[in-house]
Amino acid sequence: MRTRDIAGSAGIPACIERREARTTVSVLIARLQARNLALPTRGLRFLSAAFLCLFFSGCRGGIQSAIDPAGPQAGRISKLWWLMFYVCSVVFVLVIIAALIAVVRSRSKQSKAARVEKITDKPKLSLSKAEEQRMTRTVQGAVAVTVVILFVFLIASFSIGRSLSSDMENKGLVTIEVTGHQWWWEVRYMDTNPSKIFTTANEIHIPVGQPVTLKLHSTDVIHSFWVPNLNGKKDLIPGKDATIWLQADQAGVYRGQCAEYCGLQHAHMALFVFAEPVDKFNAWMDAQRAESVAPSNESEQRGQQVFLTSPCIMCHTIQGTQANATTGPNLTHVASRSTIAAGTLPFTRGHLSGWIVDSQSIKPGNHMPPIALNSEDVQALLDYLQSLK
Amino acid sequence: MKKRFGNLSEETFPLRLSPFAFRFRRRARIIALSLWLVVVIFFVACEREKREFRQAPPSVRVNVIAQSDLQPGSVTPPPPTSNPDEENAVAVNEGKRLFDWYNCTGCHAHGGGAIGPPLMDEKWIYGSDPAQVFSTIVEGRPNGMPSFRQKIPDAQVWELVAYVRSMSGLLRKDVSPTRDDHMNAKKSEQRTEEKQPLSTGASKSSEQSK
Numbered sequence: 001m002r003t004r005d006i007a008g009s010a011g012i013p014a015c016i017e018r019r020e021a022r023t024t025v026s027v028l029i030a031r032l033q034a035r036n037l038a039l040p041t042r043g044l045r046f047l048s049a050a051f052l053c054l055f056f057s058g059c060r061g062g063i064q065s066a067i068d069p070a071g072p073q074a075g076r077i078s079k080l081w082w083l084m085f086y087v088c089s090v091v092f093v094l095v096i097i098a099a100l101i102a103v104v105r106s107r108s109k110q111s112k113a114a115r116v117e118k119i120t121d122k123p124k125l126s127l128s129k130a131e132e133q134r135m136t137r138t139v140q141g142a143v144a145v146t147v148v149i150l151f152v153f154l155i156a157s158f159s160i161g162r163s164l165s166s167d168m169e170n171k172g173l174v175t176i177e178v179t180g181h182q183w184w185w186e187v188r189y190m191d192t193n194p195s196k197i198f199t200t201a202n203e204i205h206i207p208v209g210q211p212v213t214l215k216l217h218s219t220d221v222i223h224s225f226w227v228p229n230l231n232g233k234k235d236l237i238p239g240k241d242a243t244i245w246l247q248a249d250q251a252g253v254y255r256g257q258c259a260e261y262c263g264l265q266h267a268h269m270a271l272f273v274f275a276e277p278v279d280k281f282n283a284w285m286d287a288q289r290a291e292s293v294a295p296s297n298e299s300e301q302r303g304q305q306v307f308l309t310s311p312c313i314m315c316h317t318i319q320g321t322q323a324n325a326t327t328g329p330n331l332t333h334v335a336s337r338s339t340i341a342a343g344t345l346p347f348t349r350g351h352l353s354g355w356i357v358d359s360q361s362i363k364p365g366n367h368m369p370p371i372a373l374n375s376e377d378v379q380a381l382l383d384y385l386q387s388l389k
Numbered sequence: 390m391k392k393r394f395g396n397l398s399e400e401t402f403p404l405r406l407s408p409f410a411f412r413f414r415r416r417a418r419i420i421a422l423s424l425w426l427v428v429v430i431f432f433v434a435c436e437r438e439k440r441e442f443r444q445a446p447p448s449v450r451v452n453v454i455a456q457s458d459l460q461p462g463s464v465t466p467p468p469p470t471s472n473p474d475e476e477n478a479v480a481v482n483e484g485k486r487l488f489d490w491y492n493c494t495g496c497h498a499h500g501g502g503a504i505g506p507p508l509m510d511e512k513w514i515y516g517s518d519p520a521q522v523f524s525t526i527v528e529g530r531p532n533g534m535p536s537f538r539q540k541i542p543d544a545q546v547w548e549l550v551a552y553v554r555s556m557s558g559l560l561r562k563d564v565s566p567t568r569d570d571h572m573n574a575k576k577s578e579q580r581t582e583e584k585q586p587l588s589t590g591a592s593k594s595s596e597q598s599k
Contacts, residue, residue: 220570238570314491314540327490364442369542 168245172213180223224260248275270343291320303384484552
């Protein structure tokens with residue numbers, strides 16, 4: 001009994017001290033102080049400021065951001081996001097304050113005598129009735145507030161989820177079929193007149209201020225269509241039809257990304273939405289409906305021949321030529337697009353030649369096999385592809 | 390100490406370890422060894438799913454094709470060629486995908502045949518050997534089979550060869566495809582029982598129709 005008393009009274013403060021000293025930050029401070037450096041607190045302050053800067057640097061928005069909405073639906077989603085953010089921030093701060101109060105109060109309230117009492121086999125475990133009632137009321141209150149907050153979130157997200165599609169339904173003037181492939185997007189502009197239907201890839205042009213209907217399909221695995229600035233996610237499930245509506249109120253370029261893991265190159269499956277004024281959009285549609293431009297010089301003619309006699313023709317379409325395969329992206333107006341390989345690289349001559357000769361080093365696992373061509377044929381092919389505006 | 394550990398003298402352990410440390414070290418070695426064993430066993434079956442990203446470019450060489458069975462002297466059978474893709478489930482599945490993509494299904498359907506001969510039966514007009522199937526695809530055959538020379542890269546042709554042979558159950562069960570991406574029209578290649586190839590040559594009717 002005696003030994004335990006001694007160990008208890010002397011041991012506890014020592015133990016606390018040791019435990020405190022064990023935390024890395026305090027070790028760091030202690031070491032720096034030992035070297036007579038005045039820096040630690042200022043340095044730590046600087047570090048935390050830098051960390052916070054880094055933390056909030058993602059909040060600027062941009063061309064792929066759900067909190068920088070460019071359309072009515074994304075606007076509603078971002079409102080929901082901010083509601084959740086503010087409520088959760090308040091809850092977080094309150095919880096931390098409550099935790100701090102609990103720690104500080106138990107320290108001050110429990111006198112040293114009480115702590116000694118605990119150690120000497122006579123713990124005072126029973127609470128007074130008033131104390132117990134107060135605690136019960138606190139817990140009940142917290143549970144009630146939590147349930148209310150969760151219900152507010154539930155109702156808010158449910159109603160916003162419904163409103164995303166309900167007021168757009170059957171209003172889209174332009175209907176676009178978007179098909180997910182491993183790992184690119186096929187984009188097909190539908191029309192009641194079959195001769196006006198055309199296909200492109202990885203780029204969707206839409207008129208500003210008009211709702212657009214997107215019909216989503218997949219041919220292989222589940223993908224998910226997500227252009228955060230315009231709307232929420234929608235999954236593309238093989239064998240099922242899904243529909244999503246987009247409306248951009250501000251002209252601009254918005255980046256989208258496959259949002260459901262779909263295999264090796266899921267990360268390199270991007271698309272761009274170009275919101276343009278109506279007349280510009282119509283001009284773009286007319287240009288895309290046209291057949292591919294005929295080769296204008298000898299090199300381009302040779303390039304076309306290379307295209308038609310090499311493995312290219314097995315997968316790609318160039319309208320106006322014999323190439324009519326549909327397993328790869330449509331290349332009729334490939335030079336009018338700004339990227340290649342689903343947003344992986346910008347459309348430049350150098351990137352394009354790298355892609356043709358050895359696409360597997362750029363996007364390992366993609367379904368385009370390497371094409372062995374002699375360098376003159378490659379140059380001619382590049383001339384031809386770059387002419388396909 | 391010496392007695393206890395037999396011939397392990399102090400030369401082996403010059404640091405003069407305590408019995409506990411020694412026992413610990415021996416145990417650690419046993420654990421490390423068994424871990425290695427587990428790792429080795431774990432990776433033994435990896436070849437089955439090995440993926441080749443950087444395939445060989447398409448062929449420019451001219452494949453020699455025999456148009457006639459007649460030859461001087463005694464019959465010399467062609468050397469059997471092995472197709473490494475037939476040991477690889479990934480390659481066979483790629484072949485299955487390409488079979489659709491390159492529109493083989495347009496004539497052969499999903500193996501049952503349509504305007505082209507069926508591929509899931511035991512009859513092989515131009516031979517069932519991988520090399521023979523390869524040259525059927527690359528060279529084409531009379532009465533409709535087009536030549537895919539310089540259209541399909543060699544590596545993909547070998548994948549197609551592996552898949553075509555899996556359709557009549559000629560491949561190992563553990564590398565043959567197990568399911569279709571669309572509705573199943575027939576038993577999966579894995580569940581197809583092996584059909585011993587019969588070399589039939591071109592049928593009389595197709596000879597006459599020439």
